[in-house]
Amino acid sequence: MNIIQGGVCAATGFKANGVHCGIRKNHSKKDLALIVSEKKAAAAAVYTTNLVKGAPLLVTKRNIADGFAQAVICNSGNANTCNANGIEIAEAMCDLVEKQVGVAASDVVVASTGVIGQPLDITPIAGGMDALAEGLSAENGSAAAQAIMTTDTVPKEIAVEFTVGGKVCRMGGIAKGSGMIHPNMATMLVFITTDCAIAPAMLQKALSKDITKTFNMLSVDGDTSTNDMVTVLANGMAGNEEITAEGEDFTVFMQALNTITVSLCRMIAGDGEGATKLLECIATGADDEETAKICAKSVICSSLLKAAMFGADANWGRVLCAIGYSGAKVDVSKIGVKFRSAKGEITVCENGAGVPFSEEIAKEILLEKEIDILISLGDGAYGASAWGCDLTYDYVKINGDYRT
Amino acid sequence: MNIIQGGVCAATGFKANGVHCGIRKNHSKKDLALIVSEKKAAAAAVYTTNLVKGAPLLVTKRNIADGFAQAVICNSGNANTCNANGIEIAEAMCDLVEKQVGVAASDVVVASTGVIGQPLDITPIAGGMDALAEGLSAENGSAAAQAIMTTDTVPKEIAVEFTVGGKVCRMGGIAKGSGMIHPNMATMLVFITTDCAIAPAMLQKALSKDITKTFNMLSVDGDTSTNDMVTVLANGMAGNEEITAEGEDFTVFMQALNTITVSLCRMIAGDGEGATKLLECIATGADDEETAKICAKSVICSSLLKAAMFGADANWGRVLCAIGYSGAKVDVSKIGVKFRSAKGEITVCENGAGVPFSEEIAKEILLEKEIDILISLGDGAYGASAWGCDLTYDYVKINGDYRT
Numbered sequence: 001m002n003i004i005q006g007g008v009c010a011a012t013g014f015k016a017n018g019v020h021c022g023i024r025k026n027h028s029k030k031d032l033a034l035i036v037s038e039k040k041a042a043a044a045a046v047y048t049t050n051l052v053k054g055a056p057l058l059v060t061k062r063n064i065a066d067g068f069a070q071a072v073i074c075n076s077g078n079a080n081t082c083n084a085n086g087i088e089i090a091e092a093m094c095d096l097v098e099k100q101v102g103v104a105a106s107d108v109v110v111a112s113t114g115v116i117g118q119p120l121d122i123t124p125i126a127g128g129m130d131a132l133a134e135g136l137s138a139e140n141g142s143a144a145a146q147a148i149m150t151t152d153t154v155p156k157e158i159a160v161e162f163t164v165g166g167k168v169c170r171m172g173g174i175a176k177g178s179g180m181i182h183p184n185m186a187t188m189l190v191f192i193t194t195d196c197a198i199a200p201a202m203l204q205k206a207l208s209k210d211i212t213k214t215f216n217m218l219s220v221d222g223d224t225s226t227n228d229m230v231t232v233l234a235n236g237m238a239g240n241e242e243i244t245a246e247g248e249d250f251t252v253f254m255q256a257l258n259t260i261t262v263s264l265c266r267m268i269a270g271d272g273e274g275a276t277k278l279l280e281c282i283a284t285g286a287d288d289e290e291t292a293k294i295c296a297k298s299v300i301c302s303s304l305l306k307a308a309m310f311g312a313d314a315n316w317g318r319v320l321c322a323i324g325y326s327g328a329k330v331d332v333s334k335i336g337v338k339f340r341s342a343k344g345e346i347t348v349c350e351n352g353a354g355v356p357f358s359e360e361i362a363k364e365i366l367l368e369k370e371i372d373i374l375i376s377l378g379d380g381a382y383g384a385s386a387w388g389c390d391l392t393y394d395y396v397k398i399n400g401d402y403r404t
Numbered sequence: 405m406n407i408i409q410g411g412v413c414a415a416t417g418f419k420a421n422g423v424h425c426g427i428r429k430n431h432s433k434k435d436l437a438l439i440v441s442e443k444k445a446a447a448a449a450v451y452t453t454n455l456v457k458g459a460p461l462l463v464t465k466r467n468i469a470d471g472f473a474q475a476v477i478c479n480s481g482n483a484n485t486c487n488a489n490g491i492e493i494a495e496a497m498c499d500l501v502e503k504q505v506g507v508a509a510s511d512v513v514v515a516s517t518g519v520i521g522q523p524l525d526i527t528p529i530a531g532g533m534d535a536l537a538e539g540l541s542a543e544n545g546s547a548a549a550q551a552i553m554t555t556d557t558v559p560k561e562i563a564v565e566f567t568v569g570g571k572v573c574r575m576g577g578i579a580k581g582s583g584m585i586h587p588n589m590a591t592m593l594v595f596i597t598t599d600c601a602i603a604p605a606m607l608q609k610a611l612s613k614d615i616t617k618t619f620n621m622l623s624v625d626g627d628t629s630t631n632d633m634v635t636v637l638a639n640g641m642a643g644n645e646e647i648t649a650e651g652e653d654f655t656v657f658m659q660a661l662n663t664i665t666v667s668l669c670r671m672i673a674g675d676g677e678g679a680t681k682l683l684e685c686i687a688t689g690a691d692d693e694e695t696a697k698i699c700a701k702s703v704i705c706s707s708l709l710k711a712a713m714f715g716a717d718a719n720w721g722r723v724l725c726a727i728g729y730s731g732a733k734v735d736v737s738k739i740g741v742k743f744r745s746a747k748g749e750i751t752v753c754e755n756g757a758g759v760p761f762s763e764e765i766a767k768e769i770l771l772e773k774e775i776d777i778l779i780s781l782g783d784g785a786y787g788a789s790a791w792g793c794d795l796t797y798d799y800v801k802i803n804g805d806y807r808t
Binding site: 048049050051052053079081082083084115116117118179221222223224225226301302303304307308310311313315316317318320321322323324325329330332349352353354391392393395396397398399400 | 452453454455456457483485486487488519520521522583625626627628629630705706707708711712714715717720721722724725726727728729733734736753756757758795796797799800801802803804
């Protein structure tokens with residue numbers, strides 16, 4: 001498994017592009033992305049569990065119901081959610097793709113991200129299609145990654161190379177997500193492409209299984225978005241024998257997918273709105289996986305712990321407090337807590353009580369950009385990781401006046 | 405039901421005081437409170453559901469297991485939680501009360517609030533007892549209210565007068581709470597006193613019923629504290645016939661209690677860490693009470709909505725989003741949203757979609773200090789309220805470096 005360049009176009013047969021079409025006021029910000037596969041691809045997706053669902057999700061769900069898709073169109077700047085004509089606009093976006101690049105509208109994945117509840121005008125999108133299609137290229141994955149950004153400060157892309165059935169396969173992905181991130185059975189916008197041949201049912205199985213340990217263990221602010229979606233397109237152009245069941249090939253595919261999704265999770269958490277630090281909470285010693293997940297996620301979601309991490313304050317009591325109210329059944333008297341970073345590791349709590357430690361060394365460790373919070377829950381064999389970020393002045397600033 | 409002066413000493417037979425004994429470094433901040441009833445009182449309490457429980461809660465639970473208590477001692481500056489000798493120290497605090505004012509240690513409610521996981525030294529408390537007892541007076545309820553404050557910016561006290569069985573009764577309360585507030589079946593520190601005669605079982609019933617609509621509908625930051633506790637002492641000195649069953653008297657008692665608890669909820673929410681605004685979300689039109697409660701609380705807990713309120717931004721999409729992920733079963737297409745304050749009321753969403761509104765008027769309404777978020781969920785007959793506050797730079801500042 002090697003990390004490679006190329007992002008969402010790393011896999012054979014995928015082209016992409018991103019342009020500024022005018023949905024966003026700022027001309028220097030791209031706002032329309034297109035990804036096209038040379039061949040029709042197996043498609044899988046997971047969606048937000050929010051009862052309020054963006055119109056594009058409903059159209060996408062219908063379009064990939066047969067297990068296949070060939071293109072992705074996505075705009076930023078407007079979520080096309082809670083609008084009376086949302087479905088109509090999402091369908092119009094698919095029609096524009098058909099007209100421009102010849103992929104059937106019913107094979108298009110459509111997504112929107114941005115402000116909720118403001119009508120989305122199709123005019124700038126229609127006006128931008130020529131430039132968008134003209135620039136489609138296997139070298140323009142980064143343009144697509146840029147065009148789906150909202151409050152993200154950096155584009156998020158990753159790709160890997162792996163071998164299935166003796167054939168070299170590639171998989172890449174892009175993601176957007178910075179605020180309103182607390183996925184629950186689905187997540188922010190993530191588009192993954194691969195040339196590995198895999199049956200639609202197995203692709204969906206791989207994705208649904210993977211997100212329970214990746215995107216569902218990620219939280220920036222506890223708010224589950226209305227437009228979350230992760231999709232994978234697998235066009236089979238690597239030439240491997242199609243994966244149609246579990247087995248060695250499926251395991252390798254799952255590993256490749258997990259490498260992509262964990263990388264994107266870390267990128268999203270580290271670029272959380274206003275974040276200065278990427279936090280990873282690693283729970284071990286649990287009696288079952290669910291307990292480890294609940295504890296790790298509760299810690300990563302605690303506003304108080306997040307603020308303490310911003311201040312590089314080794315306030316481990318807040319870690320215990322968050323485990324205590326998580327709902328997980330744990331023996332508090334067995335809990336241990338350590339903080340770790342590139343500067344080292346420090347034990348701050350053992351057997352549910354504080355241990356003497358150097359505040360100076362703790363501060364030095366916590367001033368780093370990437371912090372691991374290690375919680376040991378007992379003698380059990382299960383563990384889990386969750387990702388998040390610190391809570392900062394800038395989170396408040398960004399969200400105090402997002403619309404205007 | 406009249407609001408009166410006197411706080412926790414408004415009821416006949418209660419004296420209180422608060423002093424600086426030295427737990428807190430800042431000499432201008434009181435850190436030790438004592439409330440004493442002339443007669444033994446019926447006692448009821450509810451406690452945090454956090455699995456990590458402060459040692460004082462365990463001692464209090466044991467002491468009021470027989471349904472009676474006569475005094476409350478509470479320190480601020482240290483939570484006496486996650487300490488190896490926590491129980492020992494909490495018991496020593498009760499012993500000090502017995503020695504100083506003659507109330508049996510087993511009739512003392514003991515509480516602590518402050519940093520978790522730092523050993524609590526009994527020395528300053530023992531040293532402060534003389535001054536604490538000397539100043540006990542029916543005029544010093546405010547001193548007790550001050551002594552239990554941590555990051556609170558204002559003391560919180562309230563009292564009411566009501567009539568039961570032809571006798572004038574009084575009830576008063578004090579509260580502390582500003583951060584780590586997301587009560588769940590119990591809440592921050594609240595001490596309520598009354599001279600109304602009521603049997604312990606009925607007192608517990610009244611309290612347990614009340615908090616489901618008051619303190620459990622309050623959230624500052626989503627973190628459920630380890631030391632939350634609400635206690636009520638009822639010494640019967642008003643001379644009314646003891647309330648031993650449901651009926652008219654019990655109903656009046658419940659109303660008095662509710663007036664106290666709603667007032668304290670509003671004070672706590674309005675003084676939330678860093679808060680500039682008190683938010684109340686009022687849900688109506690639900691098919692059952694639980695649905696109304698879930699929706700109101702989800703809105704009040706949303707970091708994004710809280711930040712938008714800080715910025716006086718009428719971002720109603722975040723209200724819909726929070727209802728959508730709350731887990732409540734609602735018909736999104738029926739949801740309406742209005743914002744209201746002393747400056748007026750504005751409709752921003754009807755039937756699940758945005759309606760045109762004046763951003764200027766919305767801004768004017770949202771610039772006020774007290775904001776109501778009115779959500780209409782349909783044609784049902786049930787409603788609920790939840791209280792919270794905005795998310796501000798100062799919340800981050802306060803919690804980025806709380807310990808040092």
